[in-house]
Amino acid sequence: MRGTRSGWSLIPAKKKSTIKRSKIIQIMDLDTELLEYHAIVQVESPKLANTIIENLDGKTVNGLFLKPHRYQRRFPSRDRRSHTQASNQGEERRTSDRRRSKIIMRVVEIV
Numbered sequence: 001m002r003g004t005r006s007g008w009s010l011i012p013a014k015k016k017s018t019i020k021r022s023k024i025i026q027i028m029d030l031d032t033e034l035l036e037y038h039a040i041v042q043v044e045s046p047k048l049a050n051t052i053i054e055n056l057d058g059k060t061v062n063g064l065f066l067k068p069h070r071y072q073r074r075f076p077s078r079d080r081r082s083h084t085q086a087s088n089q090g091e092e093r094r095t096s097d098r099r100r101s102k103i104i105m106r107v108v109e110i111v
Contacts, residue, residue, distance in 0.1 A: 018044035024109040030102040037108075040071055 022041040028034070043049050049070065056068045 018048055020044065022111045023107050026106050026108045028104045029100060030104065031100075 020042040022039060025038045025040065027036040027038065029036070041052070043052065053068045053070070056066045059066045
């Protein structure tokens with residue numbers, strides 16, 4: 001992690017070798033022109049993932065507040081809201097996809 005001491009980590013030292021891969025994604029919102037950074041880390045076991053999430057939750061690193069969570073991959077084809085049936089169902093209040101449409105994403109670092 002840039003800007004931290006050499007050897008510094010919130011991941012338990014004995015568990016470092018269990019990280020399979022990681023990447024940092026930069027997202028620019030074209031409406032607000034703000035940048036966000038997201039790190040995706042794949043580890044060996046779900047138990048280790050939970051430990052890392054608990055260790056990082058609420059911490060501040062280099063002035064940035066961390067709020068880690070499990071990654072949820074979402075696909076439009078698996079959206080349970082059927083747009084053809086939306087007019088028939090009075091209970092569906094979401095009229096459109098809530099995801100941001102005007103963004104630029106790029107992978108800035110792979111470790």
